[in-house]
Amino acid sequence: MDMTVSEEDLARQAAKGDAAAFALLIERVYDRVYAFAFRATGRQADAEDLAQDICAALPDKLLSFQGKSKLSTWLYTLTLNAARDRFRRQSTYAKATHGWGEWELDRRAAQAEQHERLGWLRLAMDTLTPPELRETVLLMLEGLSHAEIAQVLQVPQGTVSWRISEAKKKLKAMKRDEE
Numbered sequence: 671m672d673m674t675v676s677e678e679d680l681a682r683q684a685a686k687g688d689a690a691a692f693a694l695l696i697e698r699v700y701d702r703v704y705a706f707a708f709r710a711t712g713r714q715a716d717a718e719d720l721a722q723d724i725c726a727a728l729p730d731k732l733l734s735f736q737g738k739s740k741l742s743t744w745l746y747t748l749t750l751n752a753a754r755d756r757f758r759r760q761s762t763y764a765k766a767t768h769g770w771g772e773w774e775l776d777r778r779a780a781q782a783e784q785h786e787r788l789g790w791l792r793l794a795m796d797t798l799t800p801p802e803l804r805e806t807v808l809l810m811l812e813g814l815s816h817a818e819i820a821q822v823l824q825v826p827q828g829t830v831s832w833r834i835s836e837a838k839k840k841l842k843a844m845k846r847d848e849e
Contacts, residue, residue: 680694681735681737692728703721706749707720707752710750711756802823803833809823
């Protein structure tokens with residue numbers, strides 16, 4: 671294709687589906703789009719992404735090019751709008767994820783600590799004797815009241831209170847011995 675054909679004419683031909691005109695147009699404008707994207711974003715990776723996105727969308731975008739201004743002016747507008755959109759998305763993402771890393775680390779630490787405590791409690795419960803103490807504590811850990819535990823175990827409520835007290839003493843002693 672003739673190098674004397676204007677970019678505006680190439681854009682009109684490309685908008686009509688001329689693949690050779692589109693290829694030549696991209697060849698002529700890509701470096702300018704990339705350079706402007708780089709100046710607009712300040713980062714090479716963002717500029718590369720932006721230039722590629724613009725070039726990929728260009729076939730559809732060319733349909734709206736009316737030729738009232740130079741193609742380069744229209745491309746600068748397109749690039750600037752794309753850069754603004756990118757900044758908005760990044761800003762929204764940054765706001766949405768702010769503190770997420772610390773929250774996730776805290777959550778994992780709490781989870782590990784709880785797992786460790788539950789592991790100790792599970793081990794302690796396995797060694798808690800007599801079995802009646804263990805059963806009483808298990809029901810208490812399920813959130814049952816003393817009256818409900820008494821009903822399940824078919825013992826007086828005072829017995830439940832005594833068993834829980836005894837279990838606490840034994841568990842504290844196990845913990846103290848462990849430390």
